[in-house]
Amino acid sequence: MAQLAEQPAATPPRIGKQGDPCVMVIFGAAGDLTGRMLIPALHNLARADLLPKEFAVLGVARAQMSNEEFRKRIFDDVKEYCGDCIDASLWEGFASRFYYFAGDFNDDKLYPQIKDRLAQIDRDHSTHQNVFYYLATAPSFFGIIVEKLAATGLMEQKNGHWRRVIIEKPFGHDLESAKILNQQLLKVADEKQIYRIDHYLGKETVQNIMAFRFANGIFEPIWNRRYIDHVQISVAETVGVEGRGSYFDHAGSLRDMVPNHIMQLISLTAMEPPISFDANAVRDEQAKILHAIQPISDEEVLSRTVRGQYGNGTEDGQQVSAYRSESDVPPDSRTETFVAMKLLIDNWRWNDVPFYLRTGKRMPVRNTHIMIQFRQAPFVLFRDTQVEHLMPNQLVLHIQPEEGISLQFAAKVPGPVMRLGTVDMNFEYQEYFGKQASTGYERLLHDCMIGDQTLFQRADMVEAGWSVVSPLLDIWKALPPRNFPNYASGTWGPKEADELMERDGRRWRNFEK
Numbered sequence: 001m002a003q004l005a006e007q008p009a010a011t012p013p014r015i016g017k018q019g020d021p022c023v024m025v026i027f028g029a030a031g032d033l034t035g036r037m038l039i040p041a042l043h044n045l046a047r048a049d050l051l052p053k054e055f056a057v058l059g060v061a062r063a064q065m066s067n068e069e070f071r072k073r074i075f076d077d078v079k080e081y082c083g084d085c086i087d088a089s090l091w092e093g094f095a096s097r098f099y100y101f102a103g104d105f106n107d108d109k110l111y112p113q114i115k116d117r118l119a120q121i122d123r124d125h126s127t128h129q130n131v132f133y134y135l136a137t138a139p140s141f142f143g144i145i146v147e148k149l150a151a152t153g154l155m156e157q158k159n160g161h162w163r164r165v166i167i168e169k170p171f172g173h174d175l176e177s178a179k180i181l182n183q184q185l186l187k188v189a190d191e192k193q194i195y196r197i198d199h200y201l202g203k204e205t206v207q208n209i210m211a212f213r214f215a216n217g218i219f220e221p222i223w224n225r226r227y228i229d230h231v232q233i234s235v236a237e238t239v240g241v242e243g244r245g246s247y248f249d250h251a252g253s254l255r256d257m258v259p260n261h262i263m264q265l266i267s268l269t270a271m272e273p274p275i276s277f278d279a280n281a282v283r284d285e286q287a288k289i290l291h292a293i294q295p296i297s298d299e300e301v302l303s304r305t306v307r308g309q310y311g312n313g314t315e316d317g318q319q320v321s322a323y324r325s326e327s328d329v330p331p332d333s334r335t336e337t338f339v340a341m342k343l344l345i346d347n348w349r350w351n352d353v354p355f356y357l358r359t360g361k362r363m364p365v366r367n368t369h370i371m372i373q374f375r376q377a378p379f380v381l382f383r384d385t386q387v388e389h390l391m392p393n394q395l396v397l398h399i400q401p402e403e404g405i406s407l408q409f410a411a412k413v414p415g416p417v418m419r420l421g422t423v424d425m426n427f428e429y430q431e432y433f434g435k436q437a438s439t440g441y442e443r444l445l446h447d448c449m450i451g452d453q454t455l456f457q458r459a460d461m462v463e464a465g466w467s468v469v470s471p472l473l474d475i476w477k478a479l480p481p482r483n484f485p486n487y488a489s490g491t492w493g494p495k496e497a498d499e500l501m502e503r504d505g506r507r508w509r510n511f512e513k
């Protein structure tokens with residue numbers, strides 16, 4: 001075992017209850033997601049005293065490895081991804097609960113062996129036979145693994161113990177395949193056993209949308225068509241496809257970001273207050289919004305949506321190459337790396353309030369935010385006033401990398417004459433709450449251990465998300481783009497995205513570094 005440095009940051013006090021006694025079985029335990037997210041998240045949970053005492057992990061993957069080698073590997077993972085946050089006082093106890101078993105997920109013989117292993121671990125760690133399976137595998141394995149687990153009796157819940165399975169997007173590649181996957185899962189498991197992760201819901205700032213809207217009396221009364229002019233949701237990334245060309249070229253930005261992450265942001269922003277924080281109460285309201293999004297007609301796909309692909313350009317002062325030169329991307333690829341669109345929500349609260357969405361790779365800055373623009377005040381009083389850059393009130397929920405909320409409003413510029421300027425009122429998470437060690441998976445893993453599905457996607461929500469983008473997928477496929485690449489790396493996407501807004505007399509709010 002490698003040597004640990006002297007102890008870093010103080011262990012935070014536990015807030016919340018510990019997870020139920022259980023075993024976490026990670027399929028794909030030698031992969032990137034496990035090392036980068038899952039193990040550091042478990043370690044953070046252990047530091048926060050939220051892991052049950054009766055807890056163990058069984059890693060399963062193809063690579064041959066002993067338990068000791070697996071433990072060494074997780075040490076390296078935590079060290080690499082969470083820097084000096086390793087807690088020496090709890091490391092030995094933490095790592096000793098990790099086991100490893102090599103096998104091929106397609107092999108029927110693997111599952112009875114897992115069953116034996118789980119029985120042994122249960123005896124050693126008193127995990128009450130509760131098990132959750134994390135499928136950190138290629139999506140093509142989701143259905144196969146769950147079916148084989150069920151066939152071996154490993155999904156069976158009896159004598160008060162539970163069995164759950166966590167999967168992470170992509171849930172299919174269109175509406176049809178999403179339905180097939182849901183049917184495959186629901187044939188052998190109950191919806192209450194399936195935890196579909198959208199990692200955006202693990203972000204504090206995303207969870208805060210509900211707190212902001214529903215724990216404050218002053219915003220909800222103006223959160224509607226009477227006061228709001230439009231909403232913008234931007235998810236801008238500076239990265240390209242980062243070695244994921246073979247996946248991304250089949251997906252594209254629309255599938256990769258919109259039916260999942262961006263639909264989460266829309267539904268949390270637009271939903272009605274739920275009657276409680278019970279999982280289904282919240283998810284019912286989210287689902288209603290997804291169903292209320294006005295279907296885009298074939299003609300509207302051309303006028304209300306924009307797609308783009310990055311060409312050569314400059315990112316942070318460095319030359320970067322076009323998408324078509326990325327590895328595993330064909331030189332004539334027509335896959336989009338940028339999407340913008342205008343959606344409307346057909347309900348009483350949002351009728352006629354456009355929601356403009358935009359996401360792209362190789363943008364000038366990494367920035368995800370939701371901007372609520374309020375209706376312009378009648379400036380009749382200020383007709384003769386010097387008005388510099390006067391903007392309507394904008395409330396911005398900064399999701400990442402800045403985390404916080406800002407409100408832009410007009411103020412009198414000091415001086416003997418009446419002049420108006422635009423100022424900002426800012427709340428920054430870090431300033432108030434300090435920096436938290438978090439991968440975004442802590443809350444989600446813990447929720448699975450306590451059986452709280454609020455932040456997980458239900459089958460109907462996944463399908464509703466795909467329904468929104470289905471017409472785009474069809475029309476875009478029928479009419480392949482002719483002008484790709486159509487934006488330079490390091491810019492805000494194709495000019496058509498600006499025109500989409502300009503046609504409505506609006507413009508994107510772009511944040512600089």
Ligand code: BG6
Pocket residue numbers: 199237256368
């Ligand atoms: C993933 C997408 O789901 O989300 C990636 O597959 C994207 O293409 C990523 O880069 C963005 O996540 P985050 O947390 O960096 O905003």
